[in-house]
Structures are given as C-alpha cells and as structure tokens.
Amino acid sequence: MTMTLTSDTDAAGPPIPRDVAQQIREAILGGEFAPHQRLIEADLSDRFDAPRAAVRAALLTLSSEGLVERLPNRGARVRAISVDEAVEIVEVRVGLESLCARKAAENVDDEDIVSLRALREDIASAIGGGDLVAYSRLNQDLDRRLRDLSGHATASQLLERLRAQSARHQFRLAFHPGRAAQSAPEHIAIIDAVIARDPDAAEAATRTHLAGIVAVLRSLD
Amino acid sequence: MTMTLTSDTDAAGPPIPRDVAQQIREAILGGEFAPHQRLIEADLSDRFDAPRAAVRAALLTLSSEGLVERLPNRGARVRAISVDEAVEIVEVRVGLESLCARKAAENVDDEDIVSLRALREDIASAIGGGDLVAYSRLNQDLDRRLRDLSGHATASQLLERLRAQSARHQFRLAFHPGRAAQSAPEHIAIIDAVIARDPDAAEAATRTHLAGIVAVLRSLD
DNA sequence: GGTCACAATAGTGTCAACGATCTGCGCGTG
DNA sequence: CACGCGCAGATCGTTGACACTATTGTGACC
16 A cells, blocks of 8 residues: 555655645545555555654544544544445435525526536436446536535535545445436436526425435445 | 643642543633634643643644634634624524424434423523523523434534534524514424424424524624 | 463654744834 | 835744553463
C-alpha cells in the first residue's frame, strides 16, 4: 500500500499539498481503504508525506464527518455503513433532496435549463448504451447539479456528507440488476419537473425516486 | 488522564476532565462566548486546564460541527449564524423532524404515551403561567423526546447538530411577542398526533409548526 | 495440553519548545 | 499630513520526543 512514487525527494513532492483529510477521503471513497481497515497515523503520515499531527487532525475531521471512527487509544478505522444505516441515510436524503429539487425548480434560469437538457440526453444515451458506469457518474452529476441550483448551502453540505458516507452502497446499487432501468425514468422525471419550473412536481419526483432506492436497499440484505 | 490522585494537590482541577469540546460547546451555547469572539488556544487551555493539543482537537471538532470557524493561521472564533442561515436550518429541520415525528408515532409504546401526556401537561401549564423560560426548555425536551422515540440515529444526530448551531436564534425566538401563544398549540398538536399513533398527522403537525417558525424568522430581520 | 503471568511490541495520546505567520503600531518619507 | 515600511508582539502550526495503553507472543506452571 505504501506504493509511493518512491521518495518524492526528487523534485516531485506534493505540488499542491492538498489537505490531508481530502486525500484520505478520496482514498476511502476510491476503495483503497476498505471498511474496518485500520488507519494508522504513522502509515498515513508516511504515505501522504505529511506530519503526523496533520494526519491526526484529518482523522479527527473525518471522524466527525462519519467517514472514519475512532476507538479510544486504539486509533481510527474506516467506518463501515450497515444496510440499516444506508436506509436511514436515504430516508434523510428524502427530506433534503426534495427540498433542493423544489428550490432548484424555483431558481433555474434559461441557461441552466439548456445544460439540464444536455444532461438529460446524456443520461438517456448512457442507459440506451447500457453503460452503467457512465450512468452512475451522471447520477452523481445530477445530484450535485440540483444541490447547486437549489442555492441551499446547509442542505447541500449535509447531502455531500451523506453521499460520502453511503458511497459504497450507492455504487453497489448502481449494478443491481434492473436497477438502472427503473431509476433512469425517475431521474428524467426530476429533470423534466425542474425544467418545467414546477416545484411541486420536482419534489414529488424526488420523493418517488428515493422511495424506490429505500425499497431496493431493504430488499438487498 | 495522567493525573493520579496525588498530583491533583490543589483539588480545584476538573474532577472529571470532561471532554474539552463539550465544555467549549456548553460555553458557546450558554452565551459565555459571543458570536465572532476569538477563541485563543492558550486561553482555553488555561481556562479549562487542558493541554493545548486537546483544545486544538476540540476546536477542530467544533469547526466541522459548524459551531466555530477556523481562519487559517489566525485561529478560531465562534461562528455567527445569520438569519438567512437560520432559515435554511429550519427548512432542513422540516424534512428531518417530520421524519422523526412520523417514526415516533409509529414506535411509541404505552409507557412513552404516559410520559408524553405528562409533557403535554407541563407545556400547557408553562404557557398558562406565562413562564417563557420553562416553555422554551420544554420545547427542547419535546424535540429531543421525538428524536429518541424515532429511533433514527442519523436524523437525530444531524438535528442535534443543527439545534446547536441555531440555539441563539431559537432562544431569541422564544421571547418574540406572541410567539409562545402561536407555537404552543402546534406543539400540543404534534404530541397528540404521536399519542394517537397517527404518523401522517404527526408529520403534518410538525411541518405546520416549522413553517410557522420560518415565517417568523423571515419577518424578524 | 491448557492457562495464566509477564515481557515485548505497536500504536496512540501528551507535552514543551520552536518556527512561521499575521496584526498593530511607530517611524520615516514624499 | 498621508502613506508605505519594518519591527515587535501575539498566536497559530509543526516537530520530535516521551508516556501511556492495548495487543500479541512466550514460557512456566498446573
């Protein structure tokens, strides 16, 4: 794991010493650190070429974000999100995302609508082509787009945090047989409602969509 | 921790060195630290008789909780929540608390109902007696009670965090003229819905209540 | 052969001192 | 008299060493 580009002593170094927390976050989300894997300060310090105190601070931050858990005197490890928790997270997302969708529908300007139409096409063609990876990525784009359009900083921030926590489950869900075929029209419906500047429809479509996710998650385990 | 019985000669030290973060949190919520007040590590370290590293860790935690903000190289200060932000927070609470109220109505057992009835009486008498401070505290009790009853850890945690952030505004709201007279019946309605084990009514009552809060907040500034 | 005390190891938690960075203020200059 | 410059104080951020706790392995003893 300590692959390292081998001692960045030679010139390389971290060009922009990105925040350690962000690097660890990416490693967790990217699957490099598995659930329950221990995160040893010295190792991380070595790997990211950051002082141990910085690693420590990062772990503290990630801990209160819910991405890692800290066992007293025994260090930190990647937090594993159970299916029950994943369901809870989606239940919370219902409230937050429907709020964002509503606000987004109230806020869109003509320019936004153009780009939403493009996104709609991309989704349709990803589904048509059976490209689940692309579709999964587009879903993420859509979610973020709605968050941005909503202009709701508080909800956005919480959603971003929740998304990180349940990233693993979302990924898994994306490849559930028949899942894409069901969720794609729901996503389209959300986009259409926002394009139509219909807050009620946008909220309703979002609720429907997430209810579907809850159902599938429950059936999974 | 290192403190053994002996070295604590001057008896004054914290008998139980409660988590520094918790102490700072209480100080902020208790109004001892005002918004925008600088929180200097050395001072806190001195005040709470904790090593600076512990204070530092606490500030980091509180920062990602949104209670304090950290300015790079310039330390931390108590974060001020604008009215706009307070509105956003309540908007988010709509989704979360209505979810909790719904779940609470689904979960209550007979014992819970007894204590809810008692709470209902307390609220009624606080209002009858014009005791706004008691009423404000009871509101908080009710909110927490519903969170607990919901059994929804994710929503509860987020709500707790949001409550801390907007504590100052909530407090201010409690003394808004005529506010209690309006909100008390709304609270009673929520309790009644939960007692009646009617999830839909509980959710609706919660939405109504919070919508009222949003309206007042908007009118405030 | 199984179990307990005990020592070795791994890793976190704590600390004091040092270096870096920002702020405010006095001083010189145009 | 206004404005920029630089020094001094305050405070954060970092470092390396050390103390403390949990875990694992080992050997004696039952």
